[in-house]
Amino acid sequence: ICFGERVPVVDGNVARVCARLWLLEDDFRQAAPRASLADALQPALDATESAGDLNQAMMELGALVCRPRRPECGACPLVAACRARRRGCQADYPRRTPAPRVPxxxxxxxxxxxxxxxxxxxxxxxxxxxxxxxxxxxxxxxxxxxxxxxxxxxxxxxxxxxxxxxxxxxxxxxxxxxxxxxxxxxxxxxxxxxxxxxxxxxxxxxxxxxxxxxxxxxxxxxxxxxxxxx
Ligand code: SF4
CATH class of the missing domain: 3.90.79.10 (Nucleoside Triphosphate Pyrophosphohydrolase)
Structure with missing residues (x-):
């Protein structure tokens, strides 16, 4: 966004959009799944003229439309491709691995x-x-x-x-x-x-x-x- 680098942003908002879009089972609070998601998004960034705009659009989509609770699917430009929306399981994504129980x-x-x-x-x-x-x-x-x-x-x-x-x-x-x-x-x-x-x-x-x-x-x-x- 700032320096014109073609690096995908994978913050909580982007991870939520992607998890719902593709029904990803990973817990994106962990670094490894975030890195894998960045790899998966890289071709899309490489294919666009403005990587910054795409990053910003994904972040804003997560923050304003694909919100953690009550996402506004009716206003979402990705609604036709969204698997979570199709199954009605938006609230189940992104997944969160339960913390191990402390004895x-x-x-x-x-x-x-x-x-x-x-x-x-x-x-x-x-x-x-x-x-x-x-x-x-x-x-x-x-x-x-x-x-x-x-x-x-x-x-x-x-x-x-x-x-x-x-x-x-x-x-x-x-x-x-x-x-x-x-x-x-x-x-x-x-x-x-x-x-x-x-x-x-x-x-x-x-x-x-x-x-x-x-x-x-x-x-x-x-x-x-x-x-x-x-
Ligand atoms: S359709 Fe709904 S759940 Fe799917 S990405 Fe858009 S806002 Fe999120």
Whole structure:
């Protein structure tokens, strides 16, 4: 359009017109199908005197006539050749590949107090979020009730026995690149046991002023913020 180059424009408007015109099944949000469509349009551009006018006409046709919703097929110069119009399936084009479903991982975060201090655990140094601090609990197995997961998780991580409330206080979702963490917040009180000494994930009773200084995993920081601790 600007420099007189014979290069097909394939923006969203042009892709929509072409997808409907020829019933193309590609998802033109992706680069490879857009490049293929540009190749397919190249001969038409080479055959016309004004490539810029053709590009502009296609873009405007998509923007003003072949709109995403309720295209004005009656006013379209391509109506006789349009396959989508013939089949009445304009709304189905262009195709969009559904985004892959991100798996969910279930976990519990257990809020336990001893006086003014709060129970915190440190993640192992290797692996996801290695070395960061968080509320105890951890992963919840499929079909495991949250309160049961809380008791098991706290016992495994800290050595303490707790009595967990059956009700989930809050549910928080946190997106990682390859999964979504669904974290159920459970309140509990200590009923027995002693903190594990050394080895594994260290557990500690932490005063609020010290919690603010700890490097805490983001999802757990949100919970601590709701508790007014950070
Ligand atoms: S006839 Fe309708 S669906 Fe087909 S290109 Fe024209 S406006 Fe789009």
């Amino acid at each position: 969910e991982r279930q976990a519990v975060a257990v809020v336990v107090r001893r006086g003014a201090a709060w129970l915190m655990v440190r993640r192992p140094g290797d692996g996801l979020l290695g070395g960061l601090w968080e509320l105890p609990g951890g992963g919840r197995q499929a079909d495991e009730p949250p309160a049961q997961a809380a008791r098991r998780g706290v016992r495994e991580q800290t050595g303490l026995e707790i009595e967990a409330e059956e009700a989930v206080e809050a549910t928080l979702r946190h997106a990682f690149s390859h999964f979504t963490l669904v974290l159920q917040v459970i309140r509990a009180r200590r009923t027995g046991g002693w903190l594990k000494a050394g080895g594994g994930a260290p557990a500690r009773w932490v005063a609020p002023a010290d919690i603010r200084r700890l490097p805490v995993a983001t999802a757990h920081r949100k919970i601590l913020a709701r508790l007014g601790l950070v």
